[in-house]
Amino acid sequence: MTSAERFRSIWRDPAGYGRSVKQETGRSILGFFCSYAPVELIYAAGVLPFRLFGTRGEISLADTHLQSYCCSLVRGGLEDALKGNLDFLDGAVFPHTCDSIQRLSDIWRLNAGFVHHFDAVLPVKLNTESARQYMIDVLSGFCRELETAFGKQIRDADINAAICEYNQIRKQLKALYAIRSQNPGLFEPSAVHWIMTAAMVMEPAAFLREITAFLDQIRSSAGAAAQTGRKRLMLAGGICTHPDVYDLLARAGADLVWDDLCTGARYFEGAIAEDTKDPVAAVADRYLSRSVCPAKHADITARGRHLVDAARQQGADGVIFLQLKFCDPHAFDYPYLKQFLDEAQIPSLLIEIEDQPPPGGQLLTRLETFVDML
Amino acid sequence: MADNQKKHDPAKKAPKIQAVSRMKEIMTNYYIDAKTAREQGKKVAWITSGGPVEPLIAMDVIPVYPENHGAMIGASKMGAQLCEKAEEMGYSRDLCSYARADIADSVQKTGPIGGLPEPDMLVCCNNICGTVLKWYETAARYYKVPLFILDTPFVHTEFSDSARKYVLSQIYEYIAFLETHCGTKMNYDRMEEVGRLSVEGTGLWQAVLDTCAHRPAPMTAFDAFFHLALIVTLRGTRTAVDYYRQLLDELNQRIADGVSMVPDEKYRLLWDNLPVWYKTRWLSEKFAAHDAALVADTYTSAWSGMLPDMGGQTFLEAMAETYTKVYINISIDRMFDIVANMIEKYQVDGMVMHSNRSCKPYSLGQYDLRQMIMDRLGVPTLIIEADMVDERAFSESQIDTRIDAFMETLKS
Numbered sequence: 095m096t097s098a099e100r101f102r103s104i105w106r107d108p109a110g111y112g113r114s115v116k117q118e119t120g121r122s123i124l125g126f127f128c129s130y131a132p133v134e135l136i137y138a139a140g141v142l143p144f145r146l147f148g149t150r151g152e153i154s155l156a157d158t159h160l161q162s163y164c165c166s167l168v169r170g171g172l173e174d175a176l177k178g179n180l181d182f183l184d185g186a187v188f189p190h191t192c193d194s195i196q197r198l199s200d201i202w203r204l205n206a207g208f209v210h211h212f213d214a215v216l217p218v219k220l221n222t223e224s225a226r227q228y229m230i231d232v233l234s235g236f237c238r239e240l241e242t243a244f245g246k247q248i249r250d251a252d253i254n255a256a257i258c259e260y261n262q263i264r265k266q267l268k269a270l271y272a273i274r275s276q277n278p279g280l281f282e283p284s285a286v287h288w289i290m291t292a293a294m295v296m297e298p299a300a301f302l303r304e305i306t307a308f309l310d311q312i313r314s315s316a317g318a319a320a321q322t323g324r325k326r327l328m329l330a331g332g333i334c335t336h337p338d339v340y341d342l343l344a345r346a347g348a349d350l351v352w353d354d355l356c357t358g359a360r361y362f363e364g365a366i367a368e369d370t371k372d373p374v375a376a377v378a379d380r381y382l383s384r385s386v387c388p389a390k391h392a393d394i395t396a397r398g399r400h401l402v403d404a405a406r407q408q409g410a411d412g413v414i415f416l417q418l419k420f421c422d423p424h425a426f427d428y429p430y431l432k433q434f435l436d437e438a439q440i441p442s443l444l445i446e447i448e449d450q451p452p453p454g455g456q457l458l459t460r461l462e463t464f465v466d467m468l
Numbered sequence: 469m470a471d472n473q474k475k476h477d478p479a480k481k482a483p484k485i486q487a488v489s490r491m492k493e494i495m496t497n498y499y500i501d502a503k504t505a506r507e508q509g510k511k512v513a514w515i516t517s518g519g520p521v522e523p524l525i526a527m528d529v530i531p532v533y534p535e536n537h538g539a540m541i542g543a544s545k546m547g548a549q550l551c552e553k554a555e556e557m558g559y560s561r562d563l564c565s566y567a568r569a570d571i572a573d574s575v576q577k578t579g580p581i582g583g584l585p586e587p588d589m590l591v592c593c594n595n596i597c598g599t600v601l602k603w604y605e606t607a608a609r610y611y612k613v614p615l616f617i618l619d620t621p622f623v624h625t626e627f628s629d630s631a632r633k634y635v636l637s638q639i640y641e642y643i644a645f646l647e648t649h650c651g652t653k654m655n656y657d658r659m660e661e662v663g664r665l666s667v668e669g670t671g672l673w674q675a676v677l678d679t680c681a682h683r684p685a686p687m688t689a690f691d692a693f694f695h696l697a698l699i700v701t702l703r704g705t706r707t708a709v710d711y712y713r714q715l716l717d718e719l720n721q722r723i724a725d726g727v728s729m730v731p732d733e734k735y736r737l738l739w740d741n742l743p744v745w746y747k748t749r750w751l752s753e754k755f756a757a758h759d760a761a762l763v764a765d766t767y768t769s770a771w772s773g774m775l776p777d778m779g780g781q782t783f784l785e786a787m788a789e790t791y792t793k794v795y796i797n798i799s800i801d802r803m804f805d806i807v808a809n810m811i812e813k814y815q816v817d818g819m820v821m822h823s824n825r826s827c828k829p830y831s832l833g834q835y836d837l838r839q840m841i842m843d844r845l846g847v848p849t850l851i852i853e854a855d856m857v858d859e860r861a862f863s864e865s866q867i868d869t870r871i872d873a874f875m876e877t878l879k880s
């Protein structure tokens with residue numbers, strides 16, 4: 095199997111991959127929903143951190159626990175857990191993010207029946223010294239809980255090793271994004287999405303091998319491809335689990351060149367200081383300095399500036415907002431982000447995604463109209 | 469309408485609560501005061517309903533509550549119109565209707581009091597939700613004024629020592645913020661005095677709610693929704709203390725005179741979540757027609773839950789824990805304990821849950837809470853899907869039928 099094929103197969107069935115890891119290695123696996131889950135610490139405890147994306151199937155069991163006005167990530171995640179689709183997990187960790195995830199943690203703890211459950215109640219504020227100290231306290235506390243749960247002492251050296259490994263991964267993902275931005279024609283429309291999914295569930299060492307092989311191969315063919323001359327677009331939002339969107343964008347005649355998604359660029363932004371005396375603080379500092387998620391508070395115009403800067407740097411002709419229905423933090427920021435883009439004369443389009451993406455034909459027409467207008 | 473459900477009989481109506489007119493007077497004066505703050509050389513701070521207002525009072529800053537304003541918008545049935553305006557501005561229809569209505573009114577100023585007085589500063593405590601964080605960020609960008617966030621970590625299974633330390637240090641940061649933006653120093657004696665008044669007022673509010681433990685109840689949750697305004701907006705003032713003392717005396721007198729709010733009270737219900745502000749009258753008459761009184765609710769009691777356990781601490785120290793452990797900043801299982809307590813204390817026969825699409829931290833988890841209440845306590849529970857301010861989310865005929873059906877099961 096080529097690296098590309100492997101990424102694709104993991105993307106198609108992440109749970110199948112998780113189950114195979116469990117069967118082959120017997121190692122503990124911990125699920126998480128959010129880019130504020132400190133994967134380095136989980137990995138340092140000898141546990142595989144495994145990102146959850148919510149089911150792609152029908153919702154039936156989650157309906158008895160959650161009202162209809164709850165985002166598809168939370169509903170889909172609970173559905174997967176209740177259906178037994180996540181039977182390879184030893185438990186999950188819930189870093190504090192939004193109101194919906196906060197309640198999902200309760201419902202999950204009371205109903206999902208996993209052995210372990212962790213709440214990492216991180217600060218919401220990321221711009222003060224006391225918040226930093228509290229973040230470090232929470233992360234250290236989480237380490238102690240991991241030690242008790244999995245019976246392995248976490249030494250600073252383990253955390254530093256994990257930091258190095260994840261920094262490598264971040265570096266490669268950043269390189270991947272840079273190559274795509276320069277040469278979008280080299281990739282299948284959804285290829286980067288498959289890779290990002292794999293990056294968040296795979297064994298770090300295995301992923302690093304595959305991504306390195308993939309990049310070597312792409313680089314060797316890079317000379318062949320030229321600029322496509324198509325319109326350059328950027329995606330903005332939380333999470334995108336609908337690969338149709340990528341194909342439709344391509345069919346609408348545009349290249350996707352960058353994103354500001356938590357399952358995209360926000361995942362690999364910001365390296366962690368390596369080999370420090372206080373690696374937990376180093377992990378905290380990345381969260382404090384990285385571009386902020388809308389469920390957290392730092393500078394009140396930081397996201398707007400960041401989006402405009404990224405769009406300019408990547409030479410994007412337009413931005414597509416992918417808005418998960420019922421996602422409050424992102425919906426609250428949309429008007430102001432759009433205003434920032436308007437002021438920078440960068441056109442944008444809002445697409446709201448419910449459990450299922452909008453019907454393909456209709457979405458394609460909207461995307462085509464948008465691309466034509468650029 | 470079911471046959472055995474009585475038509476509302478105005479002649480049998482309980483005498484009105486006299487304190488209401490005093491309350492209206494206080495609130496009118498308060499808003500006049502807030503609207504003329506500039507002329508009086510005073511500063512205005514917007515603050516969230518669950519936020520620690522006491523330092524503002526001690527610094528002579530006028531606190532203004534956008535959520536109370538949201539409730540007024542709802543009660544004046546202006547919610548749908550303002551929410552639509554917010555949607556035109558790009559705010560999704562799925563966002564909290566307090567926030568939507570208020571953001572729209574900031575621009576439009578057509579609400580019940582012609583727009584809130586503009587803030588000089590913003591104080592946001594996220595012990596009620598993540599919505600207020602985003603809402604206040606929006607306000608900070610719009611009004612270009614300083615914003616202080618008091619971050620109160622959610623209490624899933626424990627209130628940790630590190631959380632306690634974090635919140636306490638923020639309380640001092642909060643005071644420093646006020647000192648900077650008011651240009652004066654905090655008077656800590658005054659602060660403790662305000663703290664004492666706050667504790668006293670909160671205790672009186674609890675006593676007011678407790679009168680409903682009496683059978684029949686001298687008032688209902690619908691009255692509590694109205695009388696709540698002072699413990700939210702004027703907590704820490706003598707005005708609130710005096711008012712609640714007056715109200716408490718009157719309610720005790722009603723008990724002594726055998727006056728009940730629902731004339732033939734037979735069924736006692738517990739309400740969960742925010743009121744449906746534009747339908748309080750309709751709902752109150754609907755339940756009364758079934759001889760059912762809403763004798764308690766989790767919403768108005770959230771403020772008496774703020775009664776700190778002083779235990780030799782200063783008010784500021786006690787505040788850290790109190791404000792972090794408010795009703796909706798805790799897990800479902802902790803909520804269950806509180807609800808179970810209320811069910812016993814107020815001798816409740818059934819529970820009515822407002823599944824409020826505006827308020828995710830309050831509403832998500834209700835299905836599990838209901839299941840626990842039914843399984844462990846055997847108390848029947850009805851869920852009504854609605855919204856506190858946006859009338860478009862209220863289906864009267866459907867809710868009417870559901871209440872009738874629920875009351876039939878209670879009666880059988």
Ligand code: SF4
Pocket residue numbers: 165166167168191192193194195332333389418420421422423424
């Ligand atoms: S941040 Fe948005 S998408 Fe993520 S869990 Fe919360 S509501 Fe859902």
Ligand code: SF4
Pocket residue numbers: 535564565566567596597598599600742826827828829830
């Ligand atoms: S109604 Fe709920 S979401 Fe809205 S401000 Fe109040 S607590 Fe927050």
